[in-house]
Amino acid sequence: MVDEVDSPGGDLWSTGTTDGIHEPVNVASALFFESAVEIFTRVHREIRPRTPVPAIEVAYKRFVDPNSRIRLEAGKISVTITDLLEGAPAPVTEALAHILLNKLYRKPIARHHQHRYRLYLNRRDMQRRIELTRQERGRKAHSGPSGSTHDLVVVFEELNARHFGGMMARPELGWSHIRSRTRLGHFDPSHNMIMISRIFDDPRAPRLALEYVMFHEMLHLRYPVDHSGTRRCVHTPEFKAHEKQFPDFKEAKSLLRKLVTLTS
Numbered sequence: 001m002v003d004e005v006d007s008p009g010g011d012l013w014s015t016g017t018t019d020g021i022h023e024p025v026n027v028a029s030a031l032f033f034e035s036a037v038e039i040f041t042r043v044h045r046e047i048r049p050r051t052p053v054p055a056i057e058v059a060y061k062r063f064v065d066p067n068s069r070i071r072l073e074a075g076k077i078s079v080t081i082t083d084l085l086e087g088a089p090a091p092v093t094e095a096l097a098h099i100l101l102n103k104l105y106r107k108p109i110a111r112h113h114q115h116r117y118r119l120y121l122n123r124r125d126m127q128r129r130i131e132l133t134r135q136e137r138g139r140k141a142h143s144g145p146s147g148s149t150h151d152l153v154v155v156f157e158e159l160n161a162r163h164f165g166g167m168m169a170r171p172e173l174g175w176s177h178i179r180s181r182t183r184l185g186h187f188d189p190s191h192n193m194i195m196i197s198r199i200f201d202d203p204r205a206p207r208l209a210l211e212y213v214m215f216h217e218m219l220h221l222r223y224p225v226d227h228s229g230t231r232r233c234v235h236t237p238e239f240k241a242h243e244k245q246f247p248d249f250k251e252a253k254s255l256l257r258k259l260v261t262l263t264s
Contacts, residue, residue, distance in 0.1 A: 036093055040079060043097040048108065060086040064078040066121060066130050084129055087190075092120045145173040147201035155214050156194075163246075168221060173243055174199035175201055184256065185213040187220035194218070199259065209259055212252035 019102040057064035096112040152173040172193040200210040223239040
């Protein structure tokens, strides 16, 4: 039997302000002197007090994103934590232990553990470390801006002149290798790059749909992600208001819905 789950490291989301998320940390004096293995062992006893604690192994690994994993196999629990959390305060490691072990055993996760973990990852210094790590370790696989039907540089600069007064610095642009229908485009701030799905590099794909997706990703350059506490807002109110100024906004959205039904 093998069970494996990930922590929500790469994607942060709001936990709201439900009662309980600001509960005080369980600050037993011993907590600050425990190793990661000891923390996971103690948390396991709290979660499953009637079950013998299996052997637990914890290792810190170099990941591109701040993800952590837990795996149960042959009666042994293996935990792999992003090295970005090596040296994190003990209460943060304890919160992560609750998150991973509860996910492993398919139990509900208390909001205050999620809140504490995400609050730490969402700190400005941690976000900066995460961004630098992605720049250093990550690679963006793409096939360049020139496609068989459209050139993304031309599309970008036309929109730049039309909607941003030509003042937006052009990031790296590239077509995805696959014709993704679920991820039509995205902006990666770590690599300062806009990637567009190759599904648009097709004479059947309306140019208006391509321009709208490019415009949307350009707005991510104009309105960076807002980090506030545990909240990570990708599309701020300012972003959404500006997006609706795109000419034929409703028609473009309708075209996108139709486009994903086209056969390859």
